[in-house]
Amino acid sequence: MRTLVTAAVCCLLLIYSLDSTARACTSFCLDTPDGPVFGSNLDLFIPGDGHVIVNRRGIVKENIRQSTNGETAKWVSEYGSVTFSLAGRGFAWSGMNEAGLVMTSMELKASELPETDERPPFDTGSYIQYVLDTCGSVQEAIQVVSRVRLVDDGDSPSHFLVADADGHCAAFEYLDGRFVCYTGESLPVKAMSNMSYARALAAYKRGGPRWWWSNPGHSAERFADAAARMKSYDASRDTSAASYALETLAYVVAEPNTKWSVVYDIAKREVWFGSVTSPTVKRLSLHAFDLFCEAPLLMLDVNAALEGNVERSFTPYDHDVNLKAFRTLCDRQGIEISAEGAVELMRLLESFKCAR
DSSP: OOOHHHHHHOOOOOHHOGGGGGOOOOEEEEEOOOOOEEEEEEOOOOOOOEEEEEEEESBEEEEEOOOOOOOOEEOOOOOOOOESSSTTTTTTTTEEEOOOOEEEEOOTTTOOOOOOSOOOOOOOOHHHHHHHHOSSHHHHHHHHTTTTOOOOOOOOOOEEEOTTTOOOOEEEETTTTEEEEEEGGGGOEEEEEEHHHHHHHHHHHHOOTTTTTTTTTTTTHHHHHHHHHHHHHOTTTTOOOOHHHHHHHTTTTTTTTTEEEEEEEEETEEEEEEEEESSSEEEEEGGGOOSTTTTEEEEETTTSSOOOOOOOGEEEEEEHHHHHHHHHHHHHTTTTOOOHHHHHHHHHHHHHBBBO
């Protein structure tokens, strides 16, 4: 079974890495008097099918990939979370946990991951889920990711923006084979697009994007626009920070490729989102869900034709629905994965139990 599962995970990693997926994306963390509000766009060349998943605390988990000594990472999810996934449970593009930690990924073609070593390896989706499961602050996230290794399959172009309930923010990148972290004074603009953070910041400080700074996805422009919107925020005028963040995501949209827009009101533990397929604004509160390990795992189609509060529209996890999401993404990318391998992967993820 392990061989089949590993093959399926390799398929997933390729999905997250392929140029045709074009996870362009723009993310930012807006400071407000009531706490941080985090926004993120998902940009794709393919349809934006996927699910919102409510993950429970107290679950014993094991990573699929083995380290060089043959061991796999094992942990217990300390925090429950809400995540957005293209490929099903356990593989997050973005999410927020009950401590208020938010993490999201964006494409960065300049990424160069560390060489193989003895640290536990994680692909992008499980890397984000692992951080949300185990970390309650940006500082904890920095410490945790330094102890694991993001898998290098020759093309894993991602970097990450992380924020917590205290307003701390960090940008994680892998450049020239090294983990690079920007936070505090080294992160004067709490935003990321699809250029290395230092390059985007340099363009912004020089008065805005120039043609030699940008790229076909207008990364420098989106970074600068997000920075300008954050600078222009006025709490006395813009009474709804979540609405302002959604408007900012609309302002930095990468048409026609922006498929999802998600806002996390971290202080309130609320999530606001919409998609190109279902543009009406949906919202949920993490407080509304039972996150104990015995509670049912819940999911919701991110493109469901809903509006307003969607907490009661979540349904129990469905193996067939999750499997279909995974297989559909593989098919759209032209990646071959056996039916048996895909099912074994789902079954392994479904085997995780309560720690007690």
